[in-house]
Each structure stands twice: as structure tokens, then as C-alpha cells.
Amino acid sequence: MKATYRVLALLIPVIVVLQASFIALGVFGLGSWVEDGNDFTKNVLEDGGATGDVGFVLHGLGAMAAVVVGILLLVVSFFAKIDGGVRLAAFVLLDVVVQWVLAFAAFAAWAVGILHGLNAFLMFGLGMMAAGAATRSMKGGATTEATGTPVTSSHGA
Numbered sequence: 001m002k003a004t005y006r007v008l009a010l011l012i013p014v015i016v017v018l019q020a021s022f023i024a025l026g027v028f029g030l031g032s033w034v035e036d037g038n039d040f041t042k043n044v045l046e047d048g049g050a051t052g053d054v055g056f057v058l059h060g061l062g063a064m065a066a067v068v069v070g071i072l073l074l075v076v077s078f079f080a081k082i083d084g085g086v087r088l089a090a091f092v093l094l095d096v097v098v099q100w101v102l103a104f105a106a107f108a109a110w111a112v113g114i115l116h117g118l119n120a121f122l123m124f125g126l127g128m129m130a131a132g133a134a135t136r137s138m139k140g141g142a143t144t145e146a147t148g149t150p151v152t153s154s155h156g157a
Contacts, residue, residue: 005080005089006134008073012092012127015069016120019062026055063100066123070096073130082137088130095123 029052034040036051044050070093077089099119106113 001076001080002082002134002138005076005082006131008069009127009130009134011069013124015062015066016124019059022055022058022062026052029055066096082133084133088133092126092130095126
């Protein structure tokens, strides 16, 4: 279970990196499409057809993947017995939810989009923290949450 937790935790930063790549693909593709003399209208946004649409579609799929991975990470955290693992998994899932809220808020107030972009760094970091906790636990180097002192392993370090 610890290895599963670690893989799921590492998927979060991977998804964040892919999300950044996908949205860049969409924006640069759209820019190229407009430079070619096309008009970007609400109909194009809703119906597609612009260069770079695939980036926007992949970004949407990645957002759904982040939710699924976040939920799975939280579920697995209850069985993985990683010191602080449940708390970290809960923070990851909470941040994924915050990311969704920021995305929808940005459609209403475009300037909120900067918070959506900045929050992605937090999500990346939380995923890495969770993966690090799993790695330490797998190697027997976990620490107690309360004191920060090393937990001794029955099979040595």
C-alpha cells in the first residue's frame, strides 16, 4: 500500500506539469490560429475548431485526472500506514478542490486565473511532500508527527 500511495502522490506533480503543458499548447495554438486571420468568438470557444483545441481538451481531462488521483490517494492513505500520510493526502485533495474552484472563479473574474496558476505550484509541492513521506516510510525513516523524532524500524535502517 505504501508503494501505491507513493505512485499516486507522484502522479499529482506529473499531472500538474502536464496541465501546464496542455494549457500552453492550447493558448499558443489559439494565438497561431488568430494570427492566421481567424476570429476567436464565443462560438469558437464553445464549438471548437481552433488550432490548439486539443490543448484545452487535454487540460480538462487532466483536471478530472487530478480529482480521481486525489480521491484515490486519500482512500489509500487510510491503509498505507504512512506517518502523516492521511493528513498529506487530505491536503492534496483539498488543494485539488481549491484548484477547481479557482478555475471556475476565473471564468467569472479573469484575474483570479493568476491564483489558479500559482496554486498549481502548491499542488505540485504537496504531491512531492506526500511522495517523500511514503519514501521515508518505505525506507524505515519515518518520524512521528508530534515530536519529529525518528521512528525505529524493526528491520533496521
